[in-house]
Amino acid sequence: MKIAEKHNLCFKQSKCDFNIEEIPILGVVVGKEQVQMEQDKIKVVKKWKMPMKIKEVERFLGFANFYRRFIQNFSHTTKPLNELKGMKE
Numbered sequence: 853m854k855i856a857e858k859h860n861l862c863f864k865q866s867k868c869d870f871n872i873e874e875i876p877i878l879g880v881v882v883g884k885e886q887v888q889m890e891q892d893k894i895k896v897v898k899k900w901k902m903p904m905k906i907k908e909v910e911r912f913l914g915f916a917n918f919y920r921r922f923i924q925n926f927s928h929t930t931k932p933l934n935e936l937k938g939m940k941e
Contacts (some may be wrong), residue, residue, distance in 0.1 A: 879918065889922050909936050 854883055854910065857865065869875060874883030881888050903909040920926040 889919055894895060894937065903933075909933050913937075 861916050875881075876890055879890060879893055881890055897919075900912060900915075901908075903912050911928060916923070916926075916930065923929065
């Protein structure tokens with residue numbers, strides 16, 4: 853008896869990958885002993901249009917905040933943008 857059957861587990865074969873080095877999941881790439889940003893997400897940040905309104909700054913910071921663990925000195929780097937949020941349009 854297979855272990856999955858023994859525990860009443862079902863898997864969709866099309867969603868199962870085996871013997872792979874890394875896999876993209878929830879906006880990050882998980883690999884052997886490392887987690888990193890997806891290259892597509894890095895491209896999005898590099899091409900991001902310069903925010904001209906407070907709402908646009910907030911949107912960018914919201915997106916970037918998800919990846920803060922990959923950005924050295926994130927809070928220091930984003931401090932000027934966070935200070936902009938306090939200003940009125």
